[in-house]
Amino acid sequence: MxxxxxxxxxxxxxxxxxxxxxxxxxxxxxxxxxxxxxxxxxxxxxxxxxxxxxxxxxxxxxxxxxxxxxxxxxxxxxxxxxxxxxxxxxxxxxxxxxxxxxxxxxxxxxxxxxxxxxxxxxxxxxxxxxxxxxxxxxxxxxxxxxxxxxxxxxxxxxxxxxxxxxxxxVATDLRFPGKAVRLPAGTFLVSGTTRHQLVELAADGERVLRRIGTGERGLDADSFNEPQGLALLPGGKVAVADTVNHAIRVFDPVSGTLETVAGTGKQWWQGSPTSGPARAVALSSPWDIAWWQDRLWIAMAGVHQLWTYDPASGTVAVAAGTTNEGLVDGPAAEAWFAQPSGLAAAGDRLWVADSETSAVRWVERDTDAAGDADGGGEGDGDGGDGGYVVRTAVGTGLFDFGHRDGAAGQALLQHPLGVTALPDGSVAIADTYNHALRRFDPATGEVTTLATDLREPSAAVLVDDDIVVVESARHRLTRLRLPEEAVRVESVAHRTQRAATEVAPGALRLDVVFQAPAGQKLDTRYGPSTRLLISATPPELLADGAGAGTDLARDLVLADGVTEGVLHVSAMAASCDDDPAVEYPACHVHQQDWGVPVRVVEGGVARLGLVLAGLDAE
Structure with missing residues (x-):
């Protein structure tokens, strides 16, 4: 060798x-x-x-x-x-x-x-x-x-x-529950993520009535693989985001039957179809789901997008997001998300917990869009019958987080996983890594704290004047009275603690190293087999070099006057088994996103090397 x-x-x-x-x-x-x-x-x-x-x-x-x-x-x-x-x-x-x-x-x-x-x-x-x-x-x-x-x-x-x-x-009735939904009978259905089951609890949120699933990983009529999101469908059935199976299932609480309605059981990769018959299109880590505007909306955490499933046509399609990871608002087809993990339908808005940007965002009809949308072609981001737009309520990007109340523009969250629409038009936020339940009020633009001392809350369900919180790391549901006024907490702000790379002003050479693994070669049968996308926070950091291309090396120019920021680099390479005797060789996709903090100083490096696959980028 x-x-x-x-x-x-x-x-x-x-x-x-x-x-x-x-x-x-x-x-x-x-x-x-x-x-x-x-x-x-x-x-x-x-x-x-x-x-x-x-x-x-x-x-x-x-x-x-x-x-x-x-x-x-x-x-x-x-x-x-x-x-x-x-x-x-x-x-x-x-x-x-x-x-x-x-x-x-x-x-x-x-x-x-x-x-x-x-x-x-x-x-x-x-x-x-x-x-x-x-x-x-x-x-x-x-x-x-x-x-x-x-x-x-x-x-x-x-x-x-x-x-x-x-x-x-450890013996507990629930073990790291993910999400919950209230059934028409008043009981709760909870996704028992770690034990690969659904668990129905009595109306008290404590007594176990039944378990659905064998408890072993699988994709058949009686098994799940780390299920998360749940959504009550018209007619009383429950849609399940079967996360590690990369599938959407439908459970009938009356008959007890379980059906797979979307996904192939395999993970979606770049270049795979993004619309079509739901059972023929791969998904990627669906984390939560919500019924909104006659479709099931899917928080596709694995590819930083929102998708939809239309049961009438039996099809899925991308509704918002580009697969690029970050926080960018605008028309749905151009917006960026970062692991959307919670959804809540509220009238004309779909609230989104965008976990990696520590943000709460929403989707609504784009009233400025032309009214003659074409009906939902692949990647058009219109959910099927009209344009949508993505906006941000709270959050600034991938590397800023904390626990700060006040005006939404300066408030901070830490990796929220759930959102719940409240009767007054506000939204409750399962602020997971702050162990808190927060609230954003669109009428005032304020963020407040409703409760602290929870343990990794991941979702919540509204029950009359109470809110029932999924305390994932305490393995239970916790019922709280919705207070008339929020609790104020001391503000804390953080940035990701990773050492910044000191780079020289002006020209910066970026090289992404990729060596095809042994026995493989780059797949060039249908054009370039590599992709490189570069952006920056703040955008003003880059005077030249931002955007997409097929070469894994690029010459960047850092702008004068911007002394620090983050370079966002997304690289992909496709390789195939190199055996002339095999007519249809197996192909493999390698991909990674980097967020590289940089500080511009005299004497800094003029080359930045990143390894996608190989030994050394320096």
Whole structure:
């Protein structure tokens, strides 16, 4: 096999310590003789959750030779809390050791720039590959097989059980519930995300009446895979966002039947269809759903978009968003979202909890749009029968968050996952990482706090004069009286704590490194196989170089007078198996978004390298 750079892997260090090891600390010397895959992740990141699922098969197939180590590297302040990491490891079924690195020590040692990033270490302790983003499991699997053969021949491979020790199970009626809906009979249907079930609770919100689903991951007539959003449909059935199955299901509370109405069970990738027969079009991590304007609207967290499902025609289509991650308002087809995770229909508005921008936004008819829309073609963003526009109520972007009440323009949230329409036209916000229930009033433009000391609230349901909150990390529903006046809290503001890269004024060369994995080549059969999209916050940071292109390298020009900001870089590459004997080779998509904080200083670097797949970008 081809020679590789001999880079000694830095030690694994994290102030938070180790999880899933039975209380033992691990070092790289403990892992010598095994192939180690480091997964740099953070639990807010839907792309990281995709990679967790990609790695499950690899983990099982090579259990005696490969050790996967999660390195939890937080973005939000809440994610640096050790108990929150413990909860996330259980919530998402992580079955390998995890290093809690709240101060990003190991992240910095490995020069990681993006969530998620995978690093492969050979049995002798050397780094042999680094991959940013999703879609690399096939390449890593191929590399693992090569390393097994090489180190078996050298006598340096050690087989056997890994260091994973499962935690003791905890008995609770609910375990990390996601969303809830009130059924016509007055009972509650709750998505039991971690246990892959729906749970019906009595009207008191406590007593379990029945469980729907086997409790095992699956996509058949009696199973789910980390279900989240629920929506009551006309007629009394309930739509379910079956998140990790990438599907929309419909449950009939009367007959108990479960039907898949949208999605193929596979994850959507760039270049896949974005409209058509609902069972023939792939989805990507649908997180919440809401019935609005005669359609089921889908918060497609995995691709930063809103989609719709029309049961009358049995079709799905993109309704808003471009797949670019960020906060951009305007016509629905041009708007940017960042992991929309909560929806609430309220008359002429659809409220959206846009979690990664710590924002609350809404969709409404675009009264300035022409009235002769064509009826909902692919990607037109009109939901099927007229133009829509996206606006922001609270939030400023990907890297600003906190807990601040007051005027919406300066108020701050922290990764909200749910919104609930209130009778007076305002909206309650499940401000998840602030452990709070907040309220935005469009009439006054004010944000207030309704309740604190919740634990990762992820949704809420209105019941008469009360609001029932899904306290996900307390594994329960909590009933609160809606107060006449909000509770004021002390303001706290944060920015993502990642060191800014010091760059020189003027010209800046940006290179995204992509090396096709062993046995693959770039797929150029239908034109360019790569894509690069660059923007900045603030937009004035870039005097030249913003926009889309097919070359993975670009010369940027930083504007005079702007001393700091964030470069947003989105890269995609497609590769296919390189075997002339195979008529229809398997193809693979590799993609990643980066937000790179930069500070413009004399003497800074004139080149910025980012690794999509390879060894070294410097």
């Amino acid at each position: 081809a020679s590789r750079a001999r880079v000694r892997a830095p030690e694994l260090i994290g102030k938070g310590g180790w999880l899933n090891t039975g209380g033992n600390d691990l070092t790289l010397s403990d892992l010598r003789g095994r192939i180690v895959v480091l997964d740099f992740w953070t639990f807010c990141c839907v792309n990281c959750l995709h990679v967790l699922d990609e790695l499950r098969e690899l983990e099982e197939r090579h259990r005696d030779t490969v050790v996967i180590i999660g390195v939890h590297s937080p973005k939000f302040v809440h994610e640096a809390d050790h108990q929150a990491v413990v909860d996330a490891v259980e919530r998402y079924g992580v079955e390998h050791p995890v290093l809690d690195d709240p101060e990003l020590v190991t992240w910095k040692q490995y020069a990681v720039r993006a969530w998620p990033t995978l690093v492969v270490i050979d049995p002798e302790g050397y780094v042999v590959a680094q991959h940013a983003g999703e879609g690399h499991a096939h390449a890593i699997g191929t590399l693992v097989e090569e390393l097994v053969a090489e180190h078996t021949a050298k006598g340096t491979l050690r087989r056997g059980d890994g260091p994973y020790v499962p935690p003791e199970p």
